[in-house]
Amino acid sequence: MINVLAMILAGGRVDELGVLTFFRPKSVLPFGGLYRVIDCSLSNLMHSGIEKVGILSQYRPFHLIRHIANGEPWDMVGRNRCAAILPPFKGRTESDWYKGTADAVYQNIDFINLHKPDLVMILSGDHVYRMDYRDLIAFHLETSADLTIAFTRVPVEGASRFGLARIDDEEERGGRVLEYVEKPKTPSSEWASLTIYLFKPGLLIEALTQNAQKASHEFGKDIIPLLVQGARVYGYKHHGYWGYTRTLDEYWQTNMDLLGSHPRIDISTYRLRTNMAHREIRDRGTAHLGRSAVVEDSLFYSGCDIRGTVVRSILFPGVRVAEGAVVEDSILFFDDTIGPGAHISRTISDVEVHVAGQTEIGGSPGELTVIGRGTAIPPGIGIDAGVTVYPNLVSSSFTKSRYVKGEVIQ
C-alpha cells in the first residue's frame, strides 16, 4: 500500500471560543457527549489505513498530549505506526514558536524525511466530518496531481471566512483548481477548503522552503494560491456533512446536529474512536436515570446521574442533574453538577462546573451562555443569555444576583 504520512494541525486556539479554549487548543474541545473534536480526523485516518501521524501542537498542549497518549486508542502504535506529538522546539541556531500553519510543517521537515512517505496529507484537527481518505488518495493518483485539496459546498453568504476555489467540472469527484482565494471579501465560489491537503512530498518541501523566507506562513494565504499557478492542483469535492467548530454558535450547532430521530450527523456511521482512558471514561458506571427523570431527545453517557429534566441536550460522562432541575438546549461537559430547581438553557458549560440549586442560566432565544471550567455558581442567582462566566470562580466571585447579556463574570 502507498505510504502516506499525515500531519494534523492541532495546536491553535481562537478568541471566538472564549473560555472554552483558555486551557486547551480547539482540537481537544469535547464534542458529542464523549469525544474530542480531533477524534474525527484521527478516526478517519485510522479507518483509511493511515497510521503514521504527526500532530502539530503549540497552544497549552497538556490535554492534547494526554488525549493522544501513545496513539493506541487509534491503533497508531506498532512497528510501522505512530502518533507523534510535534511541539515547537529550540534549535541549535534558532528557536521559535510556530509562526503559522506552513511554518509548523516546515519546522518538522525532518519528521517527514524520516518517514520517506509517498504522499503527505495535511489536515486540520478541528473539523467534524467523515471521509475515507483512500478515495481522495485514489483521485489524487488518477489525476497525477501534485496537490489535491478537499472542498465542500457552503452558502455564498458567509463564505468569505473560508479559502474558496473555482474547480473545473471534470467529473463528479472534482477537477483542476482554476483559482484559489483565501478568505475573499466578496466570495465568487461556493466551494470552501476543508484544509485537507494531499501533497507530493518534494513539492511540499520545496514550497515550504521558499515560503520560510517570507513574512507570512499560512498554507491558505501564501502557499496554495502560488501553487495553483505553477503546479497540478486538484479539488476533491466532499458531499457529506461537514461541521465547523470555530465560533460558539457553530460549535453548539455542530453538537446539536447529533440530536433528533434523523440527525444530520448519524454518529454510528462515523465509527469514532476516542481515548477511553482520558478522564477515566472507561471506568464510569452505566448512566442512571432516576424515577423522576424526564429525558427527551438527548445524548448522555456512562457516569451520568439524571433525576431532573433534560431536553435537547448533550451530557458528557459524569454529569449529574438533580431532581427538579431543568436542562434544555445545552451542552454540559464532563462531571458538571446541576443542583435542584436550577434551570439551564442554551448554555455550554465546561468540565467540573457546579451549578447550585434555584439558579437560572441562559435564555431562549438569544445568545449562548458559556461557563468556564471548574466554576461554582452560587444558589439563587440569574445569568442571562449572552453572558460569559470565567473559569475557576467561587461563590464570592459573584457579587450580583442577576447578570445580563454581554457581561463577563471574572
Add this chain to the structure above:
Amino acid sequence: MSDAVAILMAGGVGSRLNILVRHRAKPAVPFGGIYRIIDFTLSNIANSDITRVAVLTQYKPLSLMDHIGDGSSWDLSGRTRGVKILPPKTGEQDWDWYRGTADAVRQNLSFITSSEARYVLILSGDHVYSMDYRPMVAYHQERGARVTIGMITVPWEETHQFGTAIIDENHRIVGWEEKSPNAKSNLASMGIYVFDRHYLLELLTRHKEEDFGHHIIPQALKDGEVFAYPFSGYWRDAGTIQAYWDANMDLLNPESGLTPESWGIMTNITTGGMTYDRPPARIIGSGRAQNCRISPGCVIAGTAENSILSPGVVIEEKAVVRGSIIMHDTVIREGATIERCIIDKNVVVGENAAIGLGDSSEKNREFPSHLYSGLSVIGKQAVVPDKAAVGTNCIICPEVLAADFTRLEVPSGDTVRTAAEADALKAR
C-alpha cells in the same frame, strides 16, 4: 502487594443460570449492563495491588479469554504484572480435566513455585462484591495463620449452599461443614482463601483430594491455625436466575449497597473486536426512560422502566420494556412489550411481540427450580417473531429462529428450542 499472588477459579459451569451459561462460563456472564461477573474479582485484585494473577478456566472459556485479553483493562499487564490464563492441559493422562478446585490448583503448582510470593490468594470468579484483600492478608500475617478464609453471615435457609464454620472467640475455625443440610453455623465461606505458600504446597502434595471445601480445608483444620476473616459488605452469588435478576435490580436501588463505579470496578470495553467506541446513549422522538441503568450505544425511541440495558440495545417506537435485563445489541422492535425478562445478546424481538405477560404461578415445566417467579429468559441470538405472545417462566433457547415457533402463542412455563436441538432431545 508483591508478597501475594492470586489464583482465580473461573471454571465453574453455574448450571442454575440455565441458558445464560449455554455458551459461556458463569464468571463470563454479563452483569449490570457493562460488566461481566468476573470483573468484580479481577478489579478487587487490581485494587488490592496484586499484580500476578492466574485465571483457571475449564468450561467454555472463549468468552472469558476474549474478555480478559492481556489484562490491561485491569492494569494487569507489564513487566511485573500479568494475568495468566491456565486451562487444563495434557498431562500424563491424555487430557486431565480439573476434577475440582484443589485439583485445578494442584495441576498449576508451577505458577506458585515460580513466584517468590509468601502468600497465595485463592479466589472465586463467581461473586459480586467489593473487597480489599490487603487487610485480609495482614490479618493472616498477624495471627500467624496457615489458612485464612473470607466468611460472611448468610440467612440460615441458605447455609446448605455453602461451607460453614464454627469459630472461637479469636475467629479461629474449630468446626467446618461443607454444604450441610443442617448446618450448625450460618457463617459461610465466600470461597476466598489466603494460604501460606509453603503450607499450600505441602498440603496439596500430602493430600490428593479434589476440592478445597470438601477435602482440603478439613485437612487443614487438623493441622490447626485456620482463621475466619469476617466480611460484612454487599456480597451476592448471583448463581441462580432469580438471584442474578435480583442482584442486577440492586443497581436501581440506591439503598442496596451495590455501587460498582464507586468500588472502582473495571471492565474490558473492547471485547468483541469493535473498530469504534460505542457512542453516547440516545433518547429520541417520544422515547422515555425512568429508573433505568443505560449503557453507551443504546437508542431508545420507546419506553424503558426499571430495567438494565447493556451497550447497543435498541428499543424502537411504541415498544415497552419493564423490569428487565437486556444485553448487548438486542433490538426490541416497534410495539413489542417486554415484562420481567432476561434477554441475552443479539436477540431480535419482533414487532408487537409480547413477552412475560400473564400469570406467573405456572413454573417452567422442565426447570421448575430455575424459573418459578415469573421471569422469562431469551437466549443469545434468538429471534422472537412478530406478534408472538410468550408467557412467564418461559425459556427461548439461544439461536432459536422465528421458524422454530410452531405457534405464535407460547404458554407460561414453556420452552422453545431450535429444531435441531428439539430433534436431538427426542432422539435421546
